[in-house]
Amino acid sequence: MENSTRKPFLIACGVLVLAVAAFLLFGRGGTPGDASAEAGFARDMAAHHAQAVDMAFTIRDKNPAGEIRNLAYDIITAQSGQRGMFLGWLQAWGLPQVGDQRPMAWMTGHGHGGGAAGPPGQMPGMATPQELTQLKQAQGKQAEVLFLQLMIRHHEGGVEMAQGLLKLSTRSEVVSMAQKIVTGQSSEIKLMTDLLRQRGAQPYPSILPAQ
Structure with a gap:
């Protein structure tokens, strides 16, 4: 192939590769695909928020x-509303609420590898079934203290997930929500720490990386 035709051919190949990559990442119509960070974040954060709301109702x-x-x-109101938005995104993107990938697969290789925040495949900050039972059985000051301890750790997990999304996405509505979660839950962590003291x-x- 002569030089005069090789350059346009290479450019065309490059454009095709970029188009295929964009399709695999975002799916048709520019919407996120099933294995995208946006879809994984929406699914996992919806489940994460559901537990926070459950604990808030309990206390x-x-x-x-x-x-x-x-x-x-405040937690019931804010996180129920945000959860509805996550599920609404998935519906608008034509994706199921439950995907084939394990939880947190969208963050694999991007800072979630287990350790203090939990093993791979487990959303960080989630309370265990035993802890939820303890919260349901506790009364008075003991219940307040346990709720605050569990919810601080839960919020730290939410912050970690939102910060992970911010490293992986430029989609405006998802980025905006992730930033809102980081700001709002960080503020509530400070409030809850004061209430504990x-x-x-x-x-x-803390399960968050040292700053």
């Missing part, structure tokens, strides 16, 4: 102190 029903009850209400208790060891 709310125990007639806690006013500041704890207000915090629980007022009760003579401390958070669990």
Whole structure:
């Protein structure tokens, strides 16, 4: 092939490769594909938020102190709304709410490799079934302290997931939500840490990387 025709041919091949890569990542119509970071984030964060809402309802029903009850209400309201948006995205993108990949597969190789935040395939910060049972059985100050400890760790996991998405996506609505989660949950972590100290208790060891 002569030089005069080789350059346009190579350019065309390069454009084709980029188009195929974009299709595999985002799917048809420029929407995220099933294995994209955006879809994985939406699915995992919807499940993550569902547990936070469940824990908030649990402590709310125990007639806690006013500041704890207000915090629980804020978590229920904010995270229920955000969860609805995650599921709405998946519907708008033509994707199922449950994918074939294991949880956190979208962050593999991007900072989620287990360790303090949990083993691969497990969303960081999630309470165990045993911890949820303990929360349901606890009463009074003990319940308030356990709720705050579990929710701080849970929020740290949410922050980790949102920060991971920000490294992998430029899609505006997803990036905006991830930034909102980092800001909002970081603020609530500080509030909950103060509430714990007022009760003579401390958070669990942080699962977030040292800054």
